[in-house]
Amino acid sequence: MTREPISERRSLVFGDPWLLDWCAAQIPGTDALGWHNQKAQALGLAIDGKLTACMVVHDYHPTHRNCQISFAATSAKWATKPTIRAMMAYPFDQLKCDRLTTIISERNARSIRFNIGIGFKLEGIMRRGYGDCDAMIFGLMRDEAPDWMGLAISPTNAHTPRSMAVTA
Numbered sequence: 001m002t003r004e005p006i007s008e009r010r011s012l013v014f015g016d017p018w019l020l021d022w023c024a025a026q027i028p029g030t031d032a033l034g035w036h037n038q039k040a041q042a043l044g045l046a047i048d049g050k051l052t053a054c055m056v057v058h059d060y061h062p063t064h065r066n067c068q069i070s071f072a073a074t075s076a077k078w079a080t081k082p083t084i085r086a087m088m089a090y091p092f093d094q095l096k097c098d099r100l101t102t103i104i105s106e107r108n109a110r111s112i113r114f115n116i117g118i119g120f121k122l123e124g125i126m127r128r129g130y131g132d133c134d135a136m137i138f139g140l141m142r143d144e145a146p147d148w149m150g151l152a153i154s155p156t157n158a159h160t161p162r163s164m165a166v167t168a
Contacts, residue, residue: 012086013044013051023054026072029130043087045078053078055087057095066099067091071111081148084118092151098142106134119146 013019019042024030035042040058044051053073060067069091073079091097102120104111107130116122120138129135145151 009048010083011046013046014090015041016044019044019051019054020056022051023056023070023072026054026074027070030070041090043090045083045087047078053083055090057091059101060095060097062095064099065097066101067095067097068101068103070102071114076110079114085149088118088145088149088151092142092145092149100140102138102140103129103135104138105130106136112136112138119144119149 017036020035020040022044023042024035035056035058038058040056040060042054042056044055045053052075053071056070056072057067058070088100091100100120102115103126104115106112106125115138118140120140121144122136123139124137126135126137142151
């Protein structure tokens with residue numbers, strides 16, 4: 001993650017449908033129409049007035065308190081802890097998700113490193129999930145997120161693995 005220069009002016013942009021199109025244009029093989037059809041939401045970051053990064057929240061399941069997210073950026077310069085924390089507040093705090101999922105092409109080493117760096121864990125591989133290459137499935141649980149994300153853990157969203165669950 002990069003250190004944020006004091007002279008930069010950063011602003012978050014939320015809810016405009018064109019953000020979905022911009023984000024899809026940055027990710028090869030992504031269909032923005034699919035995101036529009038499922039009412040996905042995008043949160044963009046502008047640095048000095050220029051859109052630089054975007055996070056799309058899609059496949060949201062409120063009953064199960066999870067969603068899928070996709071990041072896109074034109075530069076690594078956007079990825080500061082305060083910016084990531086602000087973006088992750090939407091799915092975790094506003095949508096009350098306990099779990100985030102991201103699916104990444106095995107060929108996208110930069111995205112894999114980024115997601116592991118912010119706390120996502122590899123959970124599985126979908127063989128040929130992207131046609132001629134595998135899709136890597138990563139998850140981030142609220143109660144496993146790094147401390148710098150500042151997520152509150154309450155008894156209602158703390159997870160007890162089945163193997164440790166107490167039964168009466």
